[in-house]
Amino acid sequence: MDVILQSCVPKRTLDKVMFVYMLLLVHNVVFYLCYIVLPWRRDTLGTSDLTVYLCKAWILFLYVNIIGGIWKVMLVSTTTRGVILPSTLKPGWFYCYHCETNAPPRSFHCGICNICVLKRDHHCIYTGRCIGYYNYRFYLTLLMYCLLLAIFTSSISLSLAWEMLGEFSAYNLAGFVFPLVMFVVGVFDFYKTYVVLISFVCTLFSLMLSGLAIWHTKHVCHNMTAHERLQGIQSYDLGLTENLRQIFGQKWRVSWISPFISSPLLGGGLEFPTKGSYESPKDL
Numbered sequence: 001m002d003v004i005l006q007s008c009v010p011k012r013t014l015d016k017v018m019f020v021y022m023l024l025l026v027h028n029v030v031f032y033l034c035y036i037v038l039p040w041r042r043d044t045l046g047t048s049d050l051t052v053y054l055c056k057a058w059i060l061f062l063y064v065n066i067i068g069g070i071w072k073v074m075l076v077s078t079t080t081r082g083v084i085l086p087s088t089l090k091p092g093w094f095y096c097y098h099c100e101t102n103a104p105p106r107s108f109h110c111g112i113c114n115i116c117v118l119k120r121d122h123h124c125i126y127t128g129r130c131i132g133y134y135n136y137r138f139y140l141t142l143l144m145y146c147l148l149l150a151i152f153t154s155s156i157s158l159s160l161a162w163e164m165l166g167e168f169s170a171y172n173l174a175g176f177v178f179p180l181v182m183f184v185v186g187v188f189d190f191y192k193t194y195v196v197l198i199s200f201v202c203t204l205f206s207l208m209l210s211g212l213a214i215w216h217t218k219h220v221c222h223n224m225t226a227h228e229r230l231q232g233i234q235s236y237d238l239g240l241t242e243n244l245r246q247i248f249g250q251k252w253r254v255s256w257i258s259p260f261i262s263s264p265l266l267g268g269g270l271e272f273p274t275k276g277s278y279e280s281p282k283d284l
Contacts, residue, residue, distance in 0.1 A: 009128075010127070010128020010129075011112075011113075011128060012112055012128065014125060015112075015125050015126075015127075015128030016128065018125045018126045018128075019126060019127060019128055021126075022070070022126045022127075023070075025201065026063070026066055026067070026146075026149075028198060029149060029153050029198060029202060030059060030063050032153070032157070032194075032195075032198045033055070033059050033152075033153060033156075033157070034056060034059060036160075036195065037153075037156055037157045037160055038052050038055055038056065038156075040160050041156065041160075045159075055156075058152070059149075059152075062145050062148060062149045062152070063149075065141065065142075065145045065258055065259060066142060066145045066146060066149065068258065068259040068260055069138050069139070069141050069142030069145060069259045070127060070142060071259075072135065072138035072142075072259040073124065073127045073129055073131070073135050073138045073139050073142060074127050074128070074129050076134045076135040076138065077134065078117055078118050078119075078120075078129075078130060078131070078132035078133050078134040078135050078136075078269070079113065079115045079116065079117050079118065079130070079132075080099065080101070080103065080104075080107065080115060080116045080117070080118060081115060083118075083268075083269075083270070085101050085102050085103070085104075086102055087102070088102075089102050090102070092104075092105040093105060096109050096116050098114070098116075099115060099116050101116075103116045104118065104269070104270040104271070105271070105272060106118070106119045106120075106133075106225060106228070106236075106272060107119065107120060107132075107269075108120035108225075108227055110123055110130045112130075113129075113130050117130040117132040117133075118132050118133035118134065118269035118270070119132050119133035119136070119225060119269055119272075120132045120225060120227070121136060121139075121219065121225045121226050121227075122226050124139065132269075133265070133269035134265070134269065136247060137247055137248050137249065137255065137256070137259075137263070138259045140216060140220065140247075140256065141256055141257075141258070141259050142259070143209065143212060143213060143216065144213070144256070146205070146209055147205075147206070147209040147210060147213055149202075150202045150203075150205040150206040150209055151206045153198070153199070153202040154199065154202040154203040154206050157195075157198065157199045157202070158199055158203070160195060160199070161176065161195055161196045161199035161200070162176075164192050164195055164196065165196065175187070175188065175196065176196055176199075176200055177200060179192075179193045179196040179197045179200065180193065180197065220243065220244065220247055221240055221243060222234055222237045222243065223236045223237050223238060223242075223243035223246055223247065224236065224237070234275075235274045235275060236272055236273070236274055236275075237275060238273060238275065245266065246265075246266060246272075248263060249263030249264050249265045249266070250263055250264050250265075250266065251263035
């Protein structure tokens, strides 16, 4: 167990900092919603107890899937370590001079992880892991639930933040964007700073994660990686349904709901069907 935990710890300092930041942010957002925003909405805006309970259930659902997504992204190895690779160079394969071994199509050497990654998309600084063949599905669900939590928090907490800030003005807008500065100079107290800061960060992340989700939507729809997108490679686009099956596995219709749903992938990350070679199961 200790070996597994040690292998999950991000190696680079930046990755460690961003990982801790992500965990602190998620837990602070959950605390903020459950113990500050929802009680305020119930006592001030007259939100019913039933609505508060439903909101807490939704927050719990998001929290469990976010933590589960983080765990899966970090725990599931998507590198060539432990994979039996051929000694002869097959068609479409290439020799990696860093790993000193043959590497399969769509793999890419990560200079940070210092190993080739199967169907590598990118290196995620928030988990300290490369996103590739085996954990891309978990990364997508993590992205989706982080986006939903950010949008939900922003939508129900902005009214509280602006009630504390006052009427809309350039000065109050500056306070919304730079609450820590206002705290340092003594304009905001700690509680006001905390409320405004969480609301602002969630609003900012709503926009950032929306852009990231749009970016990855094309990858999913066309079954491509970031490298293939930049190079204009669309050889692995098998149609939307099959692309979803290739990414989310055999239970692709439901596996996106939770990282805890088992959905084996169709291959081993060494060979991939292309447009010219793929035959739909319906045609067989």
